[in-house]
Amino acid sequence: MKKGKIRILVDRCKGCALCIDECRYKEIKMSKKLNNHGYNVPEFLGKGQCTACKLCSIICPEAAIEIIELVEVEQC
Amino acid sequence: MKKGKIRILVDRCKGCALCIDECRYKEIKMSKKLNNHGYNVPEFLGKGQCTACKLCSIICPEAAIEIIELVEVEQC
Amino acid sequence: MVIEKIIYKKPESLTDCNFTYCSGCGHSTVHKLIAELVDELGIREKTIAVAPVGCAVFAYDFWNFDVSEAPHGRTPVVATAIKRIHPDNVVFSYQGDGDLVSIGLAEIMHTANRGENISVIFINNTNYGMTGGQMAPTTLLNQVTTTSPMGRNSKNYGYPIKMIELLVSLQGVKYLERVKITSPASILKAKKAIKKAFLNQINGTGFSMVEVLSACPESWKKTPREAIKWIDEEVSAYYPVGKIKDIE
């Protein structure tokens, strides 16, 4: 299983909450924060369960979610 | 077999000749006459073979052919 | 004794004005059929026609019932409004292929889709007759016209539009038939189809359209006989005649 995390571009987000439904690991949750446009935005929990599966970014209408894969590399 | 004759409303006729093709008894023939609009018009020959079948009037675009049935009636 | 019984004469619903169409023109035949039907159905006093812009714009000179003009292509729209105002009248639009398929395509489709209870008589002569025989969306492939001097090619102009086939999928449409008028038999069939379109309206069935493959000897540069032959051989090969939809 890949490991990953996401970055929400808070000011692009419109708080539609569709990403939350999509994450089967419940790594995303609605927060109490309002962004600059007054939308209530979700936050990434970072429980370490994110697999960088991209589903949240695919459903996100706003292209507001960046997906980051965490790749283990040998130190050299 | 019914007997009939036709009357061509010469000034409605445009000389398209379609009626001529339609009469299987060849009762209609193109004449040398020009009507008031300059069209060369056909004439009814009256050979006595007309059956008032109406085919000529059906094909006539101009409603220029009247069909007359000749009905034998007992004198009284 | 022999008495003379007139069994056919020019219908009452025609005025005394001669048709001004070219010799052998299909408009004349269809005008005549419509007048005959209006007589036969006894609806002269409640018929309202909408004439198109096209050769048949002059229809109002020939029919002795109410006729309105309409801007080019908007013919079924004008008919729709008249029918909505006078639902008990018999209202039909009479349209050429330029009027109906080209500039008025949106109008006929929306009218059909709304299922307006009108009858549409559609005269397809595969060109713009009135303006001098230009290419229409209905022009056959390779047909030479004044704007397709090398013949219509599908690469630049696509394929001839089959209007009936296009309308068939619309639920609002109740009756579609394509006819020709090249012989007494086909003319009688055409008349029956138009009658059905009128009766559908009278019975409240809904939108009906009859497409008539119609001669334009003038633009086709053919004699009336040749024109009819061309319809039988070429035009109806591409545009098959017959009843395509009939929902009671």
Add this chain to the structure above:
Amino acid sequence: MVIEKIIYKKPESLTDCNFTYCSGCGHSTVHKLIAELVDELGIREKTIAVAPVGCAVFAYDFWNFDVSEAPHGRTPVVATAIKRIHPDNVVFSYQGDGDLVSIGLAEIMHTANRGENISVIFINNTNYGMTGGQMAPTTLLNQVTTTSPMGRNSKNYGYPIKMIELLVSLQGVKYLERVKITSPASILKAKKAIKKAFLNQINGTGFSMVEVLSACPESWKKTPREAIKWIDEEVSAYYPVGKIKDIE
């Protein structure tokens, strides 16, 4: 050691301007997909879009490639001309259902019939979003809108027009697919369909159109989630998704 590899970010073909559409609006999703595809196909420098009059008129703020406006409904006409002038560019029209099915019905049909080698992205959200949610020819039966306060009834307004089914009979049309964007899986399918429409154009295949069933939470008075559900349950029941025509 763990290094961070960004495997998805906002596509290059989007400007830094945030979408101004409502939360959960389908336009945003499709804009994003198109931008991703333009990046992936490496065609940003030769893509020319034509934006409609409708909510997506603002598309030109969001895409970082050339975009033209077009009068309401004439979108595919403008695209046609641009493509004819620049045949090596990738030209697509992006249109709402009001734009494409209502006022622009003749334009899309004639463009399709001419077989113009363009791609059409058709956003069907069953209403006029931009003007405040009025009934469109695509509005579902019984759907309440600001101009169908009692719900659309077929008697006065006919039936919702299935555009894809209407275009299918035109020979000039090469590819038609209806998609939805209600889940990651369906979004990926939608993306594939749009890609195919672009590739068809690049390969010279001809006219391609993809219809996207798209959420308009604002007019539907639904949350984004409810809107998506309504598409899955109601909208796509009437407008079945899938590939309807595909001629190579």
Add this chain to the structure above:
Amino acid sequence: MLGKTIKMPQETVFIKGNHAIVEAAIDAGCRFYAGYPITPQNEIPEYMSKRMPEAGGTFIQAESELISINLVFGAGAAGARAMTTSSSPGISLMQEGISYMAGCEVPGVIVNIQRGGPGLGNIAPSQSDYYQAVKPGHGDFHSIVLAPHNIQEMYDYTVKAFDLADKYRIPVIVLSDGLLGQLMENITLKKDQETEYLDMPKDWALTGAKGRDGQRILSLLMRPGALEKHNEHLREKHRTICDNEIQYECFSIDDDIDCLIVAFGTVARISKGVINIAKDMRIGLFRPITLWPFPYMKINELSKRVKKVFVFEMNYGQMLDDVKIAVENSDKIEFYGRTGGGIPTQEELYQFIKARTKGRGY
């Protein structure tokens, strides 16, 4: 719902301009409406979709402005009182249809809630369709053009539009704008009023040829001279209208004014405010209500009594043409216009007058 009409005592209501149009049409006996959405007139088709069925009439949401105007043409030809509404780009699309109505002498009412242009422009109020209303599309014809300046007049002149349309068999345009369309104000409705020409017989209308020969609604006149004769008939009608139907308001015009403002619609209203604050100057307002027929004579007469004629519009000077025609001495005329949806304020008009009169008001 916001902007919903509020009923007040004594038959008055607090109502939005767009809604007032609807009530007026229904009160005037209009039972056929067709329209296509466009901001800022959407409340008209929206409200109509409810009100017209209630009134037993036909509401059709047209699929385009071409369909709208041609539905109105057909309904008018059938003898009905019919209306469509739109805003600037949509009205441009109706130009052919309006010309047909004029040529065929089919009555009908067209409401234009103008917005900024050219092209798609924006949705803010504007008066930049003066030209296409008053100097219309192809052929020698005119529509009567009425320009209300408050919501009471949105109602009253819409009612009147139907009367004029029937009286003269002519298209009548109510030329309003986005501000008046959206504005709410108290007005008095005259419910179910008898309009003067409502029961006027329309023997020319198409109703079926019952007991008579078929009759025609047409504008094609191909026989040599026929169209010219028809146009002469139309011109005669135009002359009659010019003689009888000119309407205007003189506001604060007394014998010793130095300046005359000429303005219509929204800008006329704002100009009244200018006069109200410009206590230091002697200014009157002449407000044309009929833009066609245009009150040339009256303006000419008034212009002789003043030192300056100010023309204020929400465009770059369209009515200005007609004022120039009316005013003999062009040096007297000063124009100030805002465009693209800009609304001139009392203050800027006041300052403009001041600047052009060296502060003296003339």
Add this chain to the structure above:
Amino acid sequence: MLGKTIKMPQETVFIKGNHAIVEAAIDAGCRFYAGYPITPQNEIPEYMSKRMPEAGGTFIQAESELISINLVFGAGAAGARAMTTSSSPGISLMQEGISYMAGCEVPGVIVNIQRGGPGLGNIAPSQSDYYQAVKPGHGDFHSIVLAPHNIQEMYDYTVKAFDLADKYRIPVIVLSDGLLGQLMENITLKKDQETEYLDMPKDWALTGAKGRDGQRILSLLMRPGALEKHNEHLREKHRTICDNEIQYECFSIDDDIDCLIVAFGTVARISKGVINIAKDMRIGLFRPITLWPFPYMKINELSKRVKKVFVFEMNYGQMLDDVKIAVENSDKIEFYGRTGGGIPTQEELYQFIKARTKGRGY
């Protein structure tokens, strides 16, 4: 085929007005044409369907005038020289599109071979689209309007139209009529001429964002003040055009004329004939060639030198409005117009002048 162009020695040809338009467009580098049939301009799309492919350009037979004008819009936006042609009712249908071209600053040429109106009218020549050409559709904009009066000018001003369109990014209308469209006359073609602005770079055109950010062709400007700013820019452009592009012809205007005729196009031609036969009167002709920008100043100046200003048109007085604006003293103006396809004859114009000047020519 009748009406076929006949080549003459020395690069002159005997050519039909409608065909001259086609040759001019091709010679001016137009490689995109879209049109829909309508009499009396059918020879243009017909001849184009042959000539444009020969010239390697695109000919599209549009399925309506809406499609025509929007194809021209698209081709213009893509940087091409593009043209459409029609006649009056068809031009009415283009009003929205022309407004968009003006708003988006897309160049393009629109030829109007005017016919009688209103409505379907007839197919005889007319000048009754002056209004919709010169006082156009929605929004504050202008097209440049050129009015040729013979076949040489049908050619020359069509070529010029393309130059002006590109120079100013503006729609240009060639306002002709059925008589000039159908007339054959000897003219000189300037084959493959270099037009002044043919190679003008069009960085604003949509060609794909090669090495740059995406750019836009648009007219929607919703941000507060943005549209007004854009309109001010358009107005500046209009002013520049007014300063630089006014064209007219003074015919037989010398110091001691008593009467001035103002006429354009076909009627100007006939008016020359009037002057030719009216040896007993001292008459000059002022012929505006650009109808917008209109030569107000020159007419104003000339009008001061004469006792009468005659305005002759094939309509009920549309350019008359602009002449009234130009001429200070309205009592001097006498109007004679034929309409609905009527063509005024030399004789009737001559008699009219005589009657209005008590036979003295003034």
Add this chain to the structure above:
Amino acid sequence: MEERIIIAGSGGQGVQTLGFLLAEVGMSDKKRVTWLPSYGAEKRGGFSFCHVVISDQEIYSPYIESPDTLLLFDQRALNTYKDYVLNHTLVIENSSLIKEDTVVNGKKVSIPATDIANSILFTQAANTVMAGAYFALKTIFHVENALKVMRAVLVKKSKQIFEKNEKALYQGFNFIKENYQYV
């Protein structure tokens, strides 16, 4: 020199072709020429006319109200244009199709053009017969000039058609020469 000609008849009679021929002849003589057809309705057998002006100088109005010459093919043409005839107008009328002649002014010449054309078994050439008559009457052009122009156009199509037209032209020309002394 300015010669203003109106030709009128019905669609199909060759009215426009005749006008065009005269225009070409004028041009071959290095004159300025305008040719203004009627348009739109003639194909339906309707009224057809054209205006041709041939001149040494700039031609102002190509639209003719006071014709120097009127070539009338049939009764309707005569009825329409009879009031245009001025004292100086030359009227050439096709007497085969004009029965009631009500023209009073002008110089009048009648020629049975249709009958002459029929007599050479080429009805369509009635217009060429009329042309022949015109050239016999108006000496501003040489009939040979006309023949040259006709040859250039017609020979391309068919030698036979040219020859028939040539015959028609001369029959029209000679008919006038034989029947009208005062020319």
Add this chain to the structure above:
Amino acid sequence: MEERIIIAGSGGQGVQTLGFLLAEVGMSDKKRVTWLPSYGAEKRGGFSFCHVVISDQEIYSPYIESPDTLLLFDQRALNTYKDYVLNHTLVIENSSLIKEDTVVNGKKVSIPATDIANSILFTQAANTVMAGAYFALKTIFHVENALKVMRAVLVKKSKQIFEKNEKALYQGFNFIKENYQYV
């Protein structure tokens, strides 16, 4: 008496509703009233404003350039309208959403309307809080009058919603009474 009010904020904050409420209160007091909304874009979270004029006499311009009262809901509203403030203008600003206050002229009153609304667990009622502040500051209307109008409209919808709004109204009213002496 003429009171010219501009209200501004973002779509969804109840700007139009507040304007409409003030208009209704004016009417209930037998005044002439105009209400001019912004239209078209606000549903997309865009800028939203309305102009309300309440007067004893005919109202000329319903479009306001020199407001007597400005009700500003957020930073963008303030930025847009700060230059409209004249010496006599009363500015009521929602300090919950306005952080940089650059207004210099006029009489200024700050109230944390959004916070107050949140505190009664009804964020949507920020506009009613603002209304309460307005009625506390401008004595041309009675707050009871406003309550009556609100009751007529809201009770139809839900008693609970009315009660929350009533509470919001009074909290706004009282906040002013408690914090601003000069009123």
